[in-house]
Amino acid sequence: MDYISTLLSKNGLVVAFLVTGIVVFLSDWLSKKLTNNKLPGSAIAIFSGLVLAYIGGSITGGSKGIADIEQLSGFGLMGGAMFRDFAIVSTAMGASFAVIKKTGLAGITSLFVGVILSFLCGAAVAVGLGYVDAQSITTIGAGACTFVVGPVTGAAVGASSDVVAISIAAGVVKSIIVTIGTPFIAKYIGLNNPQAAMIYGGLMGTTSGTAAGLAATDPKLVPYGAMTATFYTGLGCLLCPSILFVLVKMFFA
Structure with a gap:
């Protein structure tokens, strides 16, 4: 378990993308099975992210949401202004x-x-x-x-x-x-x-x-x-x- 914990901590950004992919996949599945795609999977994923951020901040008492959990610290970079602005510019x-x-x-x-x-x-x-x-x-x-x-x-x-x-x-x-x-x-x-x-x-x-x-x-x-x-x-x-x-x-x- 210590090895896994260390591995996750050292590869924070990769873990953040992996967790995001899982959340998006599950959100799309829920959208299809529970709402017949009437509620977009993206909306479910965004709401799930907000809930996870709240849980992470509550557990650790920190101010960075889920990124305060050491093994998920990569979300601090992934969810930061740099990646956000890069994503917006790339869509242009x-x-x-x-x-x-x-x-x-x-x-x-x-x-x-x-x-x-x-x-x-x-x-x-x-x-x-x-x-x-x-x-x-x-x-x-x-x-x-x-x-x-x-x-x-x-x-x-x-x-x-x-x-x-x-x-x-x-x-x-x-x-x-x-x-x-x-x-x-x-x-x-x-x-x-x-x-x-x-x-x-x-x-x-x-x-x-x-x-x-x-x-x-x-x-x-x-x-x-x-x-x-x-x-x-x-x-x-x-x-x-x-x-x-x-x-x-x-x-x-």
């Missing part, structure tokens, strides 16, 4: 520039609507929690955009560390909701073509959540949604600490 090979151009004004508009609407929802929650200073309200509102925009905005406006932590938590919750919810609402909102995917990415933002949700819906839509979701993050980092912060200061000291 399947994107059509002609299709992207067709989205035009609707795609650009979705970015501004998505950032402002998410910011307003986050700001409203911040006020509901009792925050009355512009720095805190702006930071939490930015966190509702994405868990990247939150800390960037917090650092720019001078928010406290606990408020920055709340903004990150808000972004993570949003990412999880988008990840799990996208496959369920896709058919009701017409999320079945590249133009719709780009608009959806602009409205939702959260690149990781959008990419995962679209992967569970239709992998061919991932590069389109991820593209506008990436612009969403950049736009949020520009608007939240500047224009939106100034507007919040007009109403809160």
Whole structure:
């Protein structure tokens, strides 16, 4: 057993891919046998991954989910930003520039609507929690955009560390909701073509959540949604600490 444990620890990334493959295989099997493919196997796999991450963090008391288990530490690298961004960039090979151009004004508009609407929802929650200073309200509102925009905005406006932590938590919750919810609402909102995917990415933002949700819906839509979701993050980092912060200061000291 010690030999096996050592072997797993030394080959963490290989083990992570192996476990992921098993989870995906079982998820596809469950999707076919229990739901007659009405619930995508990818959605089951994503939900299973979240459950395993929670279990791993609960068992070890750590902060990296299942990667806190020594034998499964490879998930820390596999699930990190590098592999995520590499996967998103690699899928861009399947994107059509002609299709992207067709989205035009609707795609650009979705970015501004998505950032402002998410910011307003986050700001409203911040006020509901009792925050009355512009720095805190702006930071939490930015966190509702994405868990990247939150800390960037917090650092720019001078928010406290606990408020920055709340903004990150808000972004993570949003990412999880988008990840799990996208496959369920896709058919009701017409999320079945590249133009719709780009608009959806602009409205939702959260690149990781959008990419995962679209992967569970239709992998061919991932590069389109991820593209506008990436612009969403950049736009949020520009608007939240500047224009939106100034507007919040007009109403809160």
